[in-house]
Amino acid sequence: MRDPIRTQLSKRLVPNFARSDDELRASISERWDPERDTPWRCFLSDIAERNVGDALDALSAHPRFKLNYSVKTNPRDEMVALMHRNGVLAECISEGECDQAREHGYGPDEITYNGPRVIRNRRVNVAFADSVEAFAFYASRSDAMNVHGVRMRPRTIPSRFGVKSCELPNVIEIARASENVERLGVSFFSRPEDFGERQWREIADEVLGYAVDLESESGKPVTIFDLGGGFLAEAWMERFERDYAHVSEVAPRRLSNLDHIYVEPGQGLSTPVEALFLRVLEVRQRDDAREIVVDGGQPNLPQLRWLPHRVFWQGADGWIKLEDGRDRIFGCICTEEDVIRHDVQLPAHIAAGDVLAVADAGSYDSSMAFGFGQGQPVPRDS
């Protein structure tokens, strides 16, 4: 039974996609199995269910909005199956991801393709071209997609992706000339660290302007406006609080043929859905603080440098979240970056053999985990 945890950002209640410490503690303590070898990456299915349920609840206030799950962010089968069960569309960047989605029951009309490698051999609902060249290729094909999309690069956003506004006339010309192009889509993707002085809403309005030009100058209707992802939970909550209502109101007014507004959160949905269980190998007393070495680290948590992780310790009376302090948790490979936390307070009685759960490990920590220092090349030579 879902028990939504809401956050009061201002007047409105919005979902807490990071999930609370208490929810994570409960999920972790229910799942920990002392028989398991560590490192053990554990899927917190209840947390995943709540996040997708809350996202669908919150988006239901905006009828044209559709949730697309960015498969690459966490492609584990349980996540893809969960999304399909809940009617969430699949957003893919490779034919392999399209095939995985199909295996979970997705039809071609439920798949969005939005990657820099052109898709050649799979039918999808919409493919967003990452370049004028890709758009021309898509426009040359009949029956490959229902909607021909283009990813735009907003002004001032440093990025290798998308068509620049100065190239839009080329896309317009191709769209106008091609009989295969019946409907159009426009997408953008902008991470908070790239906004600079700008607000997300202003960036969305700019791209909406490109969609309006594309529609009026090509004579073909724009039916999909895609707002991308790129947000950790807190930033995604801000979008719900401040921005989606604005887009929901303005976009259909400016684009009279608009059917759907897509959001493609990967991290927003999946960051809290996995925890990594580790064992303490050694406890060191230093002059200024204590340090522990554990049996996993950067290879299991490649986002360590960019993403803060909550850490829980299993004490005699249950699982305790480690508060901030001056102690450190080190991983066990030989890179300077392999530090799980440099700012925690370790429990007085922590000892070798104790178990920790590193939370917030469900996005690129999971999908980009690597095998360095484990004794065999990954991928192995064939």
Ligand SMILES: Cc1ncc(COP(=O)(O)O)c(C=O)c1O
């Ligand atoms: C087009 C597009 N959509 C969605 C995503 C998912 O982003 P995130 O997992 O950061 O939310 C990405 C990530 O690169 C992307 O490029």
